[in-house]
Amino acid sequence: MLTRDDIGIHLTAELVVGxxxxxxxxxxxxxxxxxxxxxxxxxxxxxEIDEHWQPTLHPLPDELVQRVAHVVITHMHFxxxxxxxxxxxxxxxxxxxxxxxxxxxxxxxxxxxxxxxGMNYVEYDGEAEILPGIRIVPAPGETRGHxxxxxxxxxxxVVFGGDVxxxxxxxxxxxxxxxxxxxxxxxxxxxxxVWEPRVPRKSSSG
Numbered sequence: 001m002l003t004r005d006d007i008g009i010h011l012t013a014e015l016v017v018g019x020x021x022x023x024x025x026x027x028x029x030x031x032x033x034x035x036x037x038x039x040x041x042x043x044x045x046x047x048e049i050d051e052h053w054q055p056t057l058h059p060l061p062d063e064l065v066q067r068v069a070h071v072v073i074t075h076m077h078f079x080x081x082x083x084x085x086x087x088x089x090x091x092x093x094x095x096x097x098x099x100x101x102x103x104x105x106x107x108x109x110x111x112x113x114x115x116x117x118g119m120n121y122v123e124y125d126g127e128a129e130i131l132p133g134i135r136i137v138p139a140p141g142e143t144r145g146h147x148x149x150x151x152x153x154x155x156x157x158v159v160f161g162g163d164v165x166x167x168x169x170x171x172x173x174x175x176x177x178x179x180x181x182x183x184x185x186x187x188x189x190x191x192x193x194v195w196e197p198r199v200p201r202k203s204s205s206g
Contacts, residue, residue: 012042031133035068042082043086065086073092073098075098075142077108078113095136095147141165148160163191183201
């Protein structure tokens with residue numbers, strides 16, 4: 001049985017959003033069947049990203065990259081999938097509609113970062129158990145193909161929420177199916193731009 005000690009939090013970039021600096025976090029699950037990486041982060045930028053977000057990059061260390069056996073991408077915005085090409089041959093679990101939108105919609109992501117030699121996207125139409133005790137579950141809102149990861153541990157379920165909300169205040173609004181889902185799960189939830197996990201709750205104004 002997995003424990004909370006099997007969970008890792010990794011800073012992959014920092015973005016300037018208005019007057020604030022947001023951490024961009026990837027997460028790992030040290031599963032008996034191999035290390036699972038939730039979102040790959042960034043390893044490079046573009047002039048457009050530099051202009052709008054002023055990123056500071058913190059690529060994952062090589063020793064961690066080499067241990068990854070599975071990747072889950074919550075959604076295909078640039079700060080979540082920008083290092084996918086470091087994982088040729090590794091299964092990258094994603095909702096089919098998310099990959100379709102990333103490849104076809106304008107102003108969605110950095111399209112040049114999607115496809116790469118040796119890519120191994122594993123596409124889903126809904127919920128699936130990718131390893132014993134690790135499920136991907138659709139949680140639309142940030143994008144229509146956004147998904148979360150639900151992990152069973154000896155202390156109960158833990159959720160990796162990606163950008164289901166950029167903050168727990170946003171999640172508390174409960175104004176998307178994804179936000180409603182993580183509130184209903186009532187489990188400790190890790191977000192991509194918040195260091196500490198919390199159990200999301202619906203706000204009085206939500």
